[in-house]
Amino acid sequence: MRFRETALPVLVVAAALAVLWYLAAIALNWQVVANTLARSGQHFGTWDILAGTLGYNRPLLPAPHQILDELWRSTVPLPVTSRRSLVLHGWITLEAALVGFGLGVAAGVLAAVAIVHIRALERSLMPWIIASQAIPVLALAPIVIVALGTLGLEGLLPKALIAAYLCFFPVAIAMTKGLNAPDLLARDLMRTYSASRAQVFWKLRVPSSLPFLFAGLKIAAAGAVVGAIVAELPTGAQAGLGARLLSGSYYGQTLQIWAALLAAAMLSATLVGLLAATERLVNRRMGVRA
């Protein structure tokens, strides 16, 4: 029952995607493989091309099993300290993403609390918060990284700041909405108790805001990983998943690119999954109807 409701739909979609992917890999790699075989001077047939499209070492679009194989080879058999280990690079990115997530969430929550309590801030601060998101992170990241680099700040912190920049917005917006969620009735009720502002905040606004906060956190978690990766690109790609993406594209290593992409996706999915699990725990404690 549970399997049919939860896992089955996901597996069906995954299977459909895999089929489409294989077809696309065959179509996209066909010409390259055919040319290569022709240059080798050997005799070859359609089946040889077909097999080649799914096993070529520098394909335009690698087949799923090739990516999984690359992912395996760059994690399990390698020591984590190896320069080729995706575990090493994944950890470097994750570290920056997590620090950035913490900073961004803290800043977003603080901004929301300030906006909710100081009426004037809503009008003065909100336009800036929204404007900040109109700047593409791809344009901002190199400026920030280079500027901080000249100040001697390198490594984790500049990357974390870019990740934080992407986390801040969804959390600030969601939290502002959540803290303002209690209806007039509930606020009137607290007023008849002559509750203090702090009591209204902790007993009414904060519990009301949690569903909104979790929605914001999930967007922020995915954003943090993207931010950390983007921030790894401008510095000439020393380490991190961003570095693997960049060096992969320098040298036409599509397998390496796709393996790094998949690793990044798995990082994001894990973070979002952890948040979803936390949300379920919180919901259970708060009596949310299953």
Added chain:
Amino acid sequence: MATIEARGLSLTYRTEDGPVHALSDVSLTVASGEFVSLIGPSGCGKTTLLRVIADLEKPTGGTVRVNGVTPEEARLRRDYGYVFQAPALLPWRRIESNVTLPLEVMGVSRAERRARAQRQLEMVGLGGFGRKFPWQLSGGMQQRASIARALAFDPALLLMDEPFGALDEIVRDHLNEQLLALWARTQKTVVFVTHSIPEAVFLSTRIVVMSPRPGRITDVVPCDLGPQRPLEIRETPEFLRIAQRVREGLRAGHSYEV
């Protein structure tokens, strides 16, 4: 001694379509231990009057004294137990912690909170339901929980704004009986807003009839049916006579012009 003393109250809202006179020259005295109902059609200012008494709304004219102080002072010293039309239970708190919410705000110790919540829940017939979440209770039970919450801190005044308006008639009859028993036991002063004539006559010691545009008092009907009121009292001539007078008062206020 007068618990509530309102003199020449008026409240005018400024709207884009011009001023709306929610209350116009309303004077009312409620003595300690009385059960006073405010009755009238929508827009007659009965809820507004209750909100002014509770300091949820500021009048634009006139004065109110509650136990000798202003409504704001009375609110700050926690004189009001207010029951809204909706139960307004916080969905993330169990029933018992909803009842202890005002006690938490007022700094009552944990043990005392729990004891009082248990007592109040038993008084409204919800003894075994403290660990439930609000959504697990029926509408009538939720409203009883909200009454328990209003009584938990033993307020001087119980203000009720159409507390049973959203419930079906069978539940409403039942809760009316329970409320009457509760009132007899606690001797609280109650101001009760309703638009049901039988409900007002059944519960009250006095009925204040109001009419809209502008919101004003058109009649005050004494309702001396005595403390013992079984549901059957609603068939007695005395009951019907009072109900008739209330109905006439409502009609005199042109409240049913459409």
